[in-house]
Amino acid sequence: MTEINELLPITITIAERKxxxxxxxxxxxxxxxxxxxxxxxxxAYAQLYAYKDKQDLLAMVLLEYVTQYIKVEQKRxxxxxxxxxxxxxLDNMLDQQLDYEEKPIx
Numbered sequence: 001m002t003e004i005n006e007l008l009p010i011t012i013t014i015a016e017r018k019x020x021x022x023x024x025x026x027x028x029x030x031x032x033x034x035x036x037x038x039x040x041x042x043x044a045y046a047q048l049y050a051y052k053d054k055q056d057l058l059a060m061v062l063l064e065y066v067t068q069y070i071k072v073e074q075k076r077x078x079x080x081x082x083x084x085x086x087x088x089x090l091d092n093m094l095d096q097q098l099d100y101e102e103k104p105i106x
Contacts, residue, residue, distance in 0.1 A: 014038055015054040041065075 007022035012035040023031050041061040042054070051057055 015042060015058055 006024070008025050008028055009020060009022050010028055010031060011018050011020050012031055013019070014035055015038075021031060038061055041064065042057045045051075045057045045060045049056075049060070
């Protein structure tokens with residue numbers, strides 16, 4: 001685990017507000033990329049929809065990203081289930097083969 005004084009202080013901008021965060025040095029690029037993606041989405045929603053303030057746009061961006069995250073999680077869980085099912089089938093086949101080989105030949 002990274003100690004608190006090993007964290008790198010960085011400033012990112014979201015919806016024209018600056019936020020000071022601390023990240024692991026190898027995670028800084030992810031924070032900056034996330035900030036950039038959020039800005040792109042905010043700009044796209046601002047062009048498409050009438051809005052009263054940035055909060056409305058942030059809500060739409062958040063909804064889009066969380067929806068995408070849920071889809072990815074569902075796909076991953078489905079793949080995990082497929083892998084488990086395949087491994088169980090292989091395990092059963094191996095058990096059957098081992099049982100067959102252990103039977104004495106008369």
